[in-house]
Amino acid sequence: MHKRLENSLIFIWTVSLVATLGSLYFSEVRGYEPCTLCWYQRILMYPIVLISGVALFQKNARIALTTAVFAVIGGSISLYHYGIQKLSFLSDSAPSCGNVSCTGQYINYLGFITIPFLALVAFVLIFITSILILKWQKESK
Template sequence: MSKSPNKVEKKVWVLYFAWLVSVVATLGSLYFSEIKGFIPCDLCWFQRIFMYPLVVILGIGTFQSDISVKKFVLPLSIVGGLISLFHYLEQKVPGFGGIRPCVSGVPCSAEYINWFGFVTIPFLALTAFTLITISMIYLFLKKSKQ
């Protein structure tokens, strides 16, 4: 029994969405550092380490209609999201910053932006990682139902 084109097409759109999220997150991080001049802290670098490869992996998967990339994307997005969550907590929860202080350069508790009182750069990264993770979980769940 072959897969219907409609089901395959929906999965490719999910990959395409996740790829767009990773592209926007990557371009956003480059905008903040290269154009706005915000120096990334240690935790920002770790988040970049997990986000930047997603652009390539999801891009290849999207344009080859290969949803098997989900098994590579999901671990990267989960770990990157956990780092973002930790970084966000370090910025917003008093006393949390002393658990793992940044040792060089900009302190990880620094907030370059603070839109609406809660949107910081780690929050934006956490949102991107969460959207990508949800997309990959959706692909895993859809496969198990077929």
């Protein structure tokens, strides 16, 4: 396996691990109860840690399509979630979201960094890296 493929797998694993640990920190340490959309994002992020970890151990970059799909779906949910937090025309029509409002913002660093924003950044980084892996694999054939 080329070094850039291995480094890319390490990057995907690291980003997904940091995102997973961050979400657990917010809920288990800070006591922020996740809303329904946060749970959907977790459902799509947590497996990436396992998938990319096993792929790294096996030196198998063929998982890039799988991580890309998880990242696109998770990123779409994150983008929508961020939108209903920050855009009034979306938040006014946002559906109710369980016990915790999906429009609530536990954190709002610098006026724009919320938990869904952090998840979106992680999903985008994973998606871009996955696409690069797919491109490099195609070029090497």
